[in-house]
Amino acid sequence: MPNYYSTVAVHEPLPLALLSTLEREILDAAFQDAQPDGELIHLFASETAGGFLEMRLSELRKAFESLPDKATGVGRTLAAALEAAAAGGSGDDDMVTVDIDEDAWLAVLQDISARLPQRMIRITAAWTCSKPEPQATGGSAMLVTPKSIFRGSTDSLMAQFIDEASQEIGHLDEVTPEPGPEPQP
DSSP states (O other), rough: HHHHHHHESSSOOOOOOOOOOHHHHHHHHHHHHOOOEEEEEEEEEESSSEEEEEEEHHHHHHHHHHHSSSTHHHHHHHHHHHHHHHTTOOOSEEEEEEEEEEHHHHHHHHHHHHTOOOTOEEEEEEESSSSSSSGGEEEEEEESSSEEEEEEHHHHEEEEEEEHHHHHHHHOOOOOOOOOOOOOO
């Protein structure tokens, strides 16, 4: 059984002074290999970006209620955890899980991008596999701005290249290899 790996890097180091405590906790959970560097933090994940925060439901509620704007990436992430806790019948003293999936950490980075001078954050990911398989390798690139999250994979980039090449050559149909000789017994 092959093992699949995904490494993720945020290209811009983020100023720690721009991050709220909850943003920092979410990003630390998502980017296990984050490296503080003085007043900056470099975000890396050597094994897929994402993770979980564990906290008491009462703490989660308090954190959510303390947010001045609940429509932020942090607010939406905490609201989803509160909904899941309510559906599961959790009590105030129960430990609950805040799922930090790709949508969650991208939403947090989107909020942060609005506070950066360049107003954008670049992210790349590499996908590899322990068994050489063409469909199990590749990558993606994301550009996060205050209003949009742009995503593309190596497959989408290859489709763009094929489209551009077909315009250049005049055609580029799906090529089917000629069948080889029949195997001999």
